[in-house]
Amino acid sequence: MKTPKTLAMIETQTLDELGHHFERNLNFHVDSEGRQFWKIDGPEIASLAKLDRLVRLVLETDLVPFRIRVTMRWESVTVPDVFGRNHRVRQPRYVKVAAPNSFSNATEGLANFFSSRELRGGLTVLQQSNPAANQLLHAPHIRLFMDVFFRHRISECLGGAMDTLVDAEGHTRAEIYNDFSANFHRAMRDSESLRQEWHNWNLGSHENAANLSRHLDRLFEKHGSLTVLHLRLFHAKERTNLITSPVEAQIQDLQMLRACRTRFLDRLRRKPALFTDEPGYVWAILPSLEGGYDLHFTLLFSTVALRRVLADKTVEAGQLGVVLQDHADQVGAYWVQMATGGQGSYLRGDANAVLYGPDWVHGEVRADDVERRGKLMKSLGYLAMRRALVRLKNEPPGQYFGLPERKVRRSRRRSRTAH
Structure with missing residues (x-):
């Protein structure tokens, strides 16, 4: 996909405010006389603005949001001696530590987005099992995000600390987020129709x-x-x-x-x-x-x-x-x-x-x-x-x-x- 400068984009703040307004109307029910109205338990449209912001950040950079380094930490462990008596000793352990990639505003913004767990909250509007949410037709870039997201391991390990191990191979949550960002960036870059579809949508x-x-x-x-x-x-x-x-x-x-x-x-x-x-x-x-x-x-x-x-x-x-x-x-x-x-x-x-x-x-x-x-x-x-x-x-x-x-x-x- 070509440079986003050619896209007819809409400001993130405008989308956020637009989301709250449209959610107010979409989830309101007015009685037959038009005099009483109440809010139904419908999709949180405003959360789409969060996902839109994520897509733009990924589109802006091909660098990963987290820097991963291996460091040694000393920890106390209990070990038995030759006589079977337990002793507390200090042993080194090598662990992976994640830190936000401050190379650019985009990488740092992505790291902050993932660390704040905004992604989990933004996904409620995409739940196809919800009859109301299933009525929604999303913008082309959100549809591509859904396609990549639900086929990636990130969908199974949201939330929690970035340094937490999430599988038997020793991958941390930050590494999964890095891999998703790279995959999604490639998907947008390689799409031949996304730029035109997104432009036409807006x-x-x-x-x-x-x-x-x-x-x-x-x-x-x-x-x-x-x-x-x-x-x-x-x-x-x-x-x-x-x-x-x-x-x-x-x-x-x-x-x-x-x-x-x-x-x-x-x-x-x-x-x-x-x-x-x-x-x-x-x-x-x-x-x-x-x-x-x-x-x-x-x-x-x-x-x-x-x-x-x-x-x-x-x-x-x-x-x-x-x-x-x-x-x-x-x-x-x-x-x-x-x-x-x-x-x-x-x-x-x-x-x-x-x-x-x-x-x-x-x-x-x-x-x-x-x-x-x-x-x-x-x-x-x-x-x-x-x-x-x-x-x-x-x-x-x-x-x-x-x-x-x-x-x-x-x-x-x-x-x-x-x-």
């Missing part, structure tokens, strides 16, 4: 993130201040279980959600009294193992335009003598009635921090507020890059992330007429 997520960044920059430049509304939208009260349902049922359920999304986007463009004129938005379809697919929808309103809309609705409600429903609930109710025909439901992202975590941004974000603007890009970036970390084996082709399409400007040619 490419769509990179493009999504770049498009998202440009979309947000244009909105802030145009409006100066945005008001952010996150909703999680469900198309039906009963959705397919992605572990136990037939594949055909899963695909049909996803198609229904996509149809509802299309109707919602069409209605959104024709309802400025609720959505303002040309609001920004970001949508993503994410799976939940026991709850099927759901639509994560983020609206990015011009704050000034939204205030005008809300002022008009306040006046209208006063004239009719009715209590004005919160705007977020108006949007959610519009989804339920107009996109799903009354069959769906919604959850507000600002209603419970468990849904998205405490770092998600809700409400007004000014263009000059660097911190909140950065958090907004970061949180929406999780939606853009979800499929870079892991996917489901039965995910059919199609879009899982989207933004408003930019209108193409047509050039006007000046026609010349004779006078």
Whole structure:
């Protein structure tokens, strides 16, 4: 495999944060009314970031993570004399001692990784005996890691001190780790397809993130201040279980959600009294193992335009003598009635921090507020890059992330007429 500089890689920290976000969604179950939700005992997706880091370290160097030296140690032993009496004596013993290879950051990082026993914790997500974990489709480099790992002796001797002997031939655990690192490095180097497959796997997520960044920059430049509304939208009260349902049922359920999304986007463009004129938005379809697919929808309103809309609705409600429903609930109710025909439901992202975590941004974000603007890009970036970390084996082709399409400007040619 050629140099990793040509690969469209994603930063390890980004993958770690992405893993926690995707795990939060994948292992959550929402009831049929969309009002109660709880965490299931699903795979620890965040641990994939640890394995990704290991792969990158092995790829970076062909040197072993541990230096092995033989040293003599004196130890007290009990030996009998000619009369059968036991005596304590000191005898030399030769032992192997392992130390981290400090030749480079990569070798030292590998040694620290193995010594900290992070590898054992990261393997839980690869357990094919777990029905939930068995639904996952891993990235090409993780699949190659699994192939090499489970055929190597390292899979039988994880954990414990590096100097511990692990077989009758006198091999230490550090030597087994060294041998695995060398074997895995060769497997990646000799693979003719890994570089291209890994690049292609990440490419769509990179493009999504770049498009998202440009979309947000244009909105802030145009409006100066945005008001952010996150909703999680469900198309039906009963959705397919992605572990136990037939594949055909899963695909049909996803198609229904996509149809509802299309109707919602069409209605959104024709309802400025609720959505303002040309609001920004970001949508993503994410799976939940026991709850099927759901639509994560983020609206990015011009704050000034939204205030005008809300002022008009306040006046209208006063004239009719009715209590004005919160705007977020108006949007959610519009989804339920107009996109799903009354069959769906919604959850507000600002209603419970468990849904998205405490770092998600809700409400007004000014263009000059660097911190909140950065958090907004970061949180929406999780939606853009979800499929870079892991996917489901039965995910059919199609879009899982989207933004408003930019209108193409047509050039006007000046026609010349004779006078």
